[in-house]
Amino acid sequence: MKRWTLAVGMLALVLSLGLGMARTTKVVVAGWGGESEIAMYNELLKKFNASHPNIKAEFMHIPAKDYWTKITAMFAAGKAPDLFFTNNINFPALASKGVAAPLEPFIEKDGYDTGIFYQGILNAFKYEGRLMALPRDISNLVVYYNRDMLKEAGLPDPDPSWTWDDFLKYAKALTKEEGGKRTQWGVSFYTYFLFWEPWVWSNGGRWYSPDHSKFMLNNPVSVEGLQFYVDLRWKHHVAPTPAEAADRSAYSLFLGGKTGMIVDGRWRVPSLKKKAKFDWDIVPFPNGKAGSIVDIDGSGWAMSRQSRHKDAAWEVLKFLAGPEGSLAFTKGGLIIPAIGFDPKNPEATNAILKAFFQPPPPRHQQYFLTVNKTAIPTETFERWSEAQNLINKALGPVWEGKESVKSALDKIAPQVQKILDEVQAERKK
Amino acid sequence: MSSYRRFPWLFILPSLVGFLAFNAGPILISLLLSFTKWDIFNPLSLQAVKDSWIGFGNFVRMWQDPTLHKAFWNTLYYVLVAVPLEIFISLLVALGLNRDFPGVKLIRTLYLLPTVTSIVAIGLLWRWVLNPYVGPVNMFLRWAGRQVESFFTFLHLKTPAAIHWLASQGPGWLSDEHWAMPGIILAAVWAGIGFRMLIFLAGLQNIDKTYYEAAALDGAGPWQQFWNVTLPLLSPTVFLNTLLALIGGFQVFGLIYVMTGGGPLDATNVLLFYLYQKAFGIFPPDMGYASAIAWLLFAFLFALTVVQWQLRKRWVWEEA
Amino acid sequence: MSKRKRRIADAVIFAVLLLGGLTMLVPFLWMISTSFKEPGSLFDLPIQLWPEKLHWENYQRVLTAVPFARWYFNSLVLALGLTFLNLTSGALAGYAFARFSWKGKDVMFLFSLITLMIPAHVLIIPLFIIMSRLGWIDTYYALVLPGLFDAFAIFLMRQNFISLPRELEEAALIDGATPWQIYWKIALPLAAPALATLGTFTFLGGWNAFLWPLIATNSIEMRPLTVGLAVFNTQFTTEWTVLMAGLSLATIPPIIVFLAAQKYFIRGLTLGSLKG
Incomplete structure (x- = not known):
């Protein structure tokens, strides 16, 4: 009698676990930002989750000043978030430790076009020739x-x-x-x-x-x-x-x-x-x-090598860095979007530019974009x-x-x- | 009453569980890490420790690290100046507030306000107070310097260079290599008075009033009363306070973090700040080296405590 | 003459003490005044001690834009939880070290003192790893349970129990009371002042804690105030006025605890003085 209930209980447990896993994969995205940015993330990820029933993406906010302390602690415990926001300045140090997963396999599999981003900022996120993050924004002077x-x-x-x-x-x-x-x-x-x-x-x-x-x-x-x-x-x-x-x-x-x-x-x-x-x-x-x-520096999202759901994480990454994510963050008004132009999706890119070019001042907003032609990333290394x-x-x-x-x-x-x-x-x- | 001669399981158990679960582990791990150059992105495991083992490498590196040496001397400088000042001033304040006059409770409370005020607000305000050009401290020093200067002119004497410097410029405080540490000490002593004062106040209130009455009958004046009654009876509290102040002084951090960030040119870089930089300030963090610094700091504190403990019988009244 | 001299001396001492005390008030007032300044004001120098117009919107913002009440609650749980654990285990162990003797007692006491001398900065990541193995990250367990052992509490309580008169306890022992009964019915009530003192210190410590709660929580909802308010400190700018509004509200519980404990306070530490 006892053994029988136990067996049924175990079965139920295994089934529910199995079903649960089949139903949703959790993807954690870590990033910094003020409260308006938290709201942007939450809204974006809600949208993503609605269109991707198998994935449940979640935003983990970490205060900017102590961001790396928390991130490194999570890596040290083997509990790194699947995606994490990073700037290009700390990036070589991260990449050299093999912390981030190279994105080429996913890019090739999907036929993803990285040409939509400014080349300067893509270069800033390359380590030993391999792309390690998709950029969100550019900062220049x-x-x-x-x-x-x-x-x-x-x-x-x-x-x-x-x-x-x-x-x-x-x-x-x-x-x-x-x-x-x-x-x-x-x-x-x-x-x-x-x-x-x-x-x-x-x-x-x-x-x-x-x-x-x-x-x-x-x-x-x-x-x-x-x-x-x-x-x-x-x-x-x-x-x-x-x-x-x-x-x-x-x-x-x-x-x-x-x-x-x-x-x-x-x-x-x-x-x-x-x-x-x-x-x-x-x-x-x-x-x-x-x-x-x-300088052309910037930030974007990298995928941690520790992530156990890399395919799902890639979907979230594409969404955040893509036109929809870029539009939302550009509307926030603090950033210069990293997306230059997407020939396959001209409307979306135009929407981003429109969001960026808010009414003046400054009258010559285009300079924020034109200076990128000669700008170079900070000479950062390990x-x-x-x-x-x-x-x-x-x-x-x-x-x-x-x-x-x-x-x-x-x-x-x-x-x-x-x-x-x-x-x-x-x-x- | 002789003590119970057995192990009091029930009494010790909660602390023991807490110690074993949350303290012993991290302490042991940090000790192990001090012998490694652990890559923090490599999840911690016995294998990770083994792979990054460098024996006494970090300790050898400390021996050759000029910044660490500077941080060490800075820490000593801070402790040797700030701790006596803090003890002395807070004792004076406690003596002043150890009496009954209207508003005394309010003034006591005022002295404790820094403990509830945001340390960022305290640090930033002190930066302004010590600003060499517009801060009130230097404004006052310049004003005072000018008064003295005009006095010399009045006497047709040549103004000494130091006075002239004071009148025209004054110390550069936090932006000057030699004045930055005094500036930090000023702020830290100011902020620490309340807490120490409270401990002294407690000790003072415990002194039996009859001792003073007896001393007064013998014709002892206020100074004699202080030397012969107050100080000896207060010595256990002085001991407690000094020990706590020393441990605190060796681990000074918050105000330095807010006010100078260890600068200029490492003039206010103390051991704990240096450790913090290695553990959280640089990227990627160097946990192995930071742990080694922690254990060095520990060694000093431990030695100091043992010495204090041994010496207490010589001067602490009730220990004799 | 001598009396008059005395009175003048007293007045001078009073004035100096008051002046010193007033300087302590300045940063506190500045924190509060900044919280009433125009939002977006730079926390800049030269300082402006009081705003021209009171801007309540900083308070409105901190109360509505972020889960302030939840953070406040978390801070209370953290500070009160720590205080409770600390007082319970610290008093028990302190009594044991004061009144019992066993083999290895000195070594145990030494070990507990050692924990005071190792900077917490290097213990935090190992503790995080242990907590995450236990699955307690982002729970109140991780925030509060480390308070189960605290060498400062044990030390303070030990000194306190040692300095208590033993006569009462001896009489009870002769009457056949167990050590537990003696502790609970006689020693502990006598230690009330020391407990109030220790409680205040622990509460303040828990209320101001930053680094460990930052590491030990993942979700915004589990944060205490100190960590939560850091959201106003962003990559580009710091919203000083809103931050200071939050910090000003955060000073209320410590002040209440301090005022409530003040009458015990003064007597408490006396008993804590070292009599070894």
């Missing part, structure tokens, strides 16, 4: 400028062909002095690497050799570019010093009408639209010796973040005007080179 201020100084709107000299001329004309005290500056000054690497690249410099075997940020060309940037603050005094900024952020100085220009990203548009009390527009980064080269820590630390006194770029970078060059050598050795293995 342009120059925002205060049109009212330019008008007051008698300056015309800058042209995309403008040069570093023009930039300096503008910055000088926008700097005002009253009673020996500067009250207005030409340009806001960021010290975060994203904002100064265009000065290195556009001068023809690099951080590292293309194969990451050699440290090149202390080469004369790189140093010259970066020194030009530092000189804006300490030689020409057209950017506020820390004393003058008095702990106000670079962006708040621009927003408050204290600086005439700022090199910044697309994410500033919603805030400027809402709060700027002046007319403003954008223009590409000025041309140096090597042209106008800003142990980039370690090297970055060293460089950041060394540049501290440079931003304070206490040391030259050359001497600061020369000092840490051997340490960075040592990391690079170790990376080379690791790769050979």
Whole structure:
């Protein structure tokens, strides 16, 4: 009697489990974002689940600042989410650990066309020639400028062909002095690497050799570019010093009408639209010796190798990165979509562009897209973040005007080179 | 009463279960990890530990790591300055608040507000307070410097360089390599006074009033009362507070994280901050090295505690 | 003369203490004032101590845009659960270390102290792995159960029981009471002040916990306030005003606990002082 009930119970259990598995496969998508982005994810995945009865996709939100702590913990426990959002900067470190599954098998099986994405951002997600993630968005930099201020100084709107000299001329004309005290500056000054690497690249410099075997940020060309940037603050005094900024952020100085220009990203548009009390527009980064080269970084979703439902995860991935997902996130207003054009689906792509081109300002929104032609990704590699820590630390006194770029970078060059050598050795293995 | 001479299963059991289930494991694992260069993306298993075993590699690396050495000296600097300051000031505050006057409860509560205020708000506000150019601390220092300067001018004397520096510039605090740690210490001591004060207050209230009466009868003034009654009777509390402050000082983290991020040029990089960077700040994390640093920190704390424990009989009144 | 001198000295001391105390108020007030500033205001310097106009919409936003009530509840479960476990197991073990003796007692005590000296940062990932093997990630178990053992609680309670007078317990022993009865009926009631002190510290610790709850929860619904509010701290910007509205509301329970425990507090720690 007892044994009989047990057997029936077991059978029922096995059946229900089996049926349950046949019915739905759970796919977990991890990502960061504010509450509006959480809502976008939930809505998108609801739509996906409705059209894919066998798959149940779920969004796992992780706060942005602690995202990688949580993700690495999940990997360490062997419980990684099936898909996870990532930027291209941390990506080589991830990919080199074999954390992400290469997407080529799925792309080939499906005949999926990756040509719909901008090539620059696809390259940023390749590791050893294999694509490891589908991109969602692009971040690049342009120059925002205060049109009212330019008008007051008698300056015309800058042209995309403008040069570093023009930039300096503008910055000088926008700097005002009253009673020996500067009250207005030409340009806001960021010290975060994203904002100064265009000065290195556009001068023809690099951080590292293309194969990451050699440290090149202390080469004369790189140093010259970066020194030009530092000189804006300490030689020409057209950017506020820390004393003058008095702990106000670079962006708040621009927003408050204290600086005439700022090199910044697309994410500033919603805030400027809402709060700027002046007319403003954008223009590409000025041309140096090597042209106008800003960074094209971005983020997208990778599939974890630990995932046990890769086929289902691929379906979710395609949906999120595809036109429907892209449209939803573009409507959110913070991003530049990674999808350029889909010849098979022109209507969908046009819808994305329409969503991106919201009413001005800025009048010249197309520059957010045109700068992608010359932009290059941050020169990241497996142990980039370690090297970055060293460089950041060394540049501290440079931003304070206490040391030259050359001497600061020369000092840490051997340490960075040592990391690079170790990376080379690791790769050979 | 002699103690019960047996193992009190019932009393120990909950803690023992908790220790074995949630503490012993992680401690053991972190000890094992300190001998590895575990790749955190490789799910943890005995095999993973074996594969990444490097023996004393991490400890050898610590020996040669200049940043770690700097972090170590910074930690010592912090502990040696902040802990005595914190103990001394909070003792003074506790003595002041250990009496009955209108509003004393309110003032006591004020001193505890930093423990419920967001540490981010505290850190950011202190950054402003210590801002070399617009912060109130330097504004005051410059004002004071100018007063002294004009005094010297009035006497037709040459102003000393230090005074002139104070009047025209003042310390760079968090942006200056030499002033950043003093700045952190200022903020940390300020934020820590309340908690320590409370512990002292408790000790003070426990002192039998009759001792003071007896001392007063013998003609002892306030200072003598303090030296001969208060301090000896309070010494067990001083001991407890000092031990807790030392353990806390070696693990200082929050304000440094918010205020300086260990900079400038590692001037405020302390052991726990360095460990945090290795475990969560860089990508990919270096758990093996972070664990090794944790065990180094442990070794110091442990040695320090043992020494304190041994020394207490010399100066802690009731232990003698 | 001497009396007058004394009174002046008292007034000076009072003024200095009040001034010091008022500085403690500033960040707290700043947190609250920021929560009333115009949404999107930059948490910027030079600081503006009080907004020109009170903006209640920050509170509206934090209460409606996110599951604030649920997070609050989770934080209460976490803090109260930890406190309960901590007090129960800490008092029991503290009593054992104070009144019993057995072989290996010192080693056990040493082991428990060691846990205070290893930075939690390196224990969190191993603990996460253990919890996920147990299948407890994203449950209250994972949040609360680690509080079952706490060396600080044991230490504090041990010192407290040691310093309690033994006469009462001895009399009860002669009357034939079991150790359990003595603990429950005599020692524990006497330890009420110490329990209040320990409870407040543990509550505060649980209420402010961030890293472990972040790692131990997966779903938005299981988060405590500290982790939940991090949603306003996004990749591009931080919504300081809304964040501070949430944090200001979050200070209410600790203040209530603190005020409620204050009368025990002061006496409690006394008994906790080290008499070894």
